[in-house]
Amino acid sequence: MDYFLQTFPQQLVNGLEAGSLYALIALGYTLVYGILEMLNFAHGDVFMVGGFLAAGVAGLFVHNGVAAVPAALVVILMVAVAMGGSGLLGVGIERIAYRPLRNANRLAPLITAIGISLLLESVVQVQISPAPVLVPSNALVSQRVLQLGNVATPFTGATLFIAALLLMVALDLFVFRTRFGSAMRATAQDREAATFMGIDVDRVIVVTFLIGSALAGIGGVLYGLRFATVDFFMGYLLGIKAFTAAVIGGIGNLRGAVVGGLLLGVLESFGGGFISSQYQDAFAFLALIVVLLVRPQGLFGQPLTDRA
């Protein structure tokens, strides 16, 4: 019991931090599903590419652990390049691999997405690095540990949590408070009717992929700065967990994705900390099964459109 009380707050913080990354990636899954009813399985790998772009920028400016220009500038460049690169990659994937299949059997784009996912992993493995690549985070961001009583979290972990929350709020405001957000929701509700109302559906879909992929890109930067490493396989399990988070929250629902991600992170952390670390990954999927049995539509259930 002592052990439980002593570690409970720390495991909660650990879980929220891990969960905020799941949530950030889950937003991309849920956005695309909300608009297109399509599972973009390559999304985890777009996140991975974002991480590699950030590592590339860091590698250009940091030599032997010392940044050649002000560290803040390098971080801004990492964010810009990763968001831009991942966003454009998402748009490119949509244009080349998904758009031609928009009216095909539902399985076709799903299989294509899995193909794109494997393609991205293979290209990065062969062309860039089969081994993990260092992100020199200690030359770029503070390595301070924030301590509150018994609970400690590194500055980079807290940044990940706060940045993820801010981005989620911004996305929510964009979707529910702007004119373009209305167009997105209209497209999600009825693509044909939206076209008749004068909405450029193709443009909406392109912007959806751009935003979702850019969020994955910034997720890649935050991951690199937190863990100081990126590798070609990093999007695989994280992508599956983020997808699980989106389903737990109710796929198609933005707030559901956030809650699903945080819940998943905390469940994993508690499971790993208090039951068995050997089954840590299994807890995520156990949670998925339980939620789907009890609430097949997910915790929040309503898709993107219903809050209009």
Place this chain on the structure above:
Amino acid sequence: MGKPRILIFTAMASLGLAACGTSSPGGNANAPTKVQIAAEGPFTGDEASIGAGALRGIKLAVKDFNDKGGVHGTKVDLVIWDDNHKAQTATTLQAQGISDPTILGIVGPMNSSVVEASEPGLQSASPPLPFVTESASAIKVTDAGYGVAHRVNARDDKQAALDGQFMIDQGAKRVEVLDSATDYSRPLADAVQNYLKTKAPTIQVKRDSATNGQTNFSTVVTNMKAFNADWVFFADEGTETAPLVQQMKQATLQIGQNIQFLGTDGEDDPSIVTSSQGAYLGAYASNVTADPQSVSTAASFVSAYKAAYGSDAISQAGPFYGSAYAATQVLLQAIANSTVSNGKISRNDVLSHLGSDTFNTILGPIKYDNKGDVANVTIGIFQAKGTTASPQMASVKSVSG
């Protein structure tokens, strides 16, 4: 003195005749027409950092062997099988070798899990395809009873005893034993846990597990801290170590100060110091093979390795570049000792020579027991020293037997 002179003269004369002969492509009437061996390991993928250094060692060994005349004048061709640390890829690649009788043996596979999955296929091939691994240490690799199995490194039971005893000798009181849920890692962590339990029952042990490819260790580190561990034993192939030790440091568990860290083979790798941004400095790692830099008979090999791949190549070579060279020497000598009949060497003959001959390697003489294990292997413990930019693994303890 008369006899040796006559022998030398005879040998020189026969070499001279061989050089003049044109009866076979190798320039020797007794030369095989084609000899191939395969190098197999994770040359790309999550363990490329250990595979790449080993492959360089194998290439160098084949080059040195060919420069000295090859197999009765025929140069050995090296086929490279990159199994990516995946058993399925390995068995597909090995199928090519099984069907090609000029492929006489494999140096590798490197990972125990891959070896164990490969053994039934290699043994049931006709003729069986022998292998000499430079790094697979699981007990089952040779205990499973497959005649094709040989290794130049020590087994997990020897390593577990070395690791367990080292922590006991250093005064460990509370040990967090971690594995990374692989076929390699889990049995080794079990063996160390059992050793501690048997030899030093007063030591408290907590067991935790990571997953292969994990980067977020916050849950495990929280457990470690709450347990108040003074030692961490992490049986790992090296890929998970940098993020783990870095997150330990962030949680104020500083290696060498308030906690000690002992890793295994894949962690005997100075590049982890760089990839962990210095958090790995002071950590220990045991290795199932000797460090060529501390073996006098390997001095010329170390110089040749640097000459071939650059003066800083050793720091990036990983833990198995020396054992890979030695494993290649073993296989090539067994091939050279085999009978050539109608320009061919039979894999059965190579296998029989592997079982009976004594081989001279850079790590000392090697003679196999009936399982394919070497009786006398030097293993050791190393410590990460130097700086983040220029790290090294320095030998702290070495045991033979």
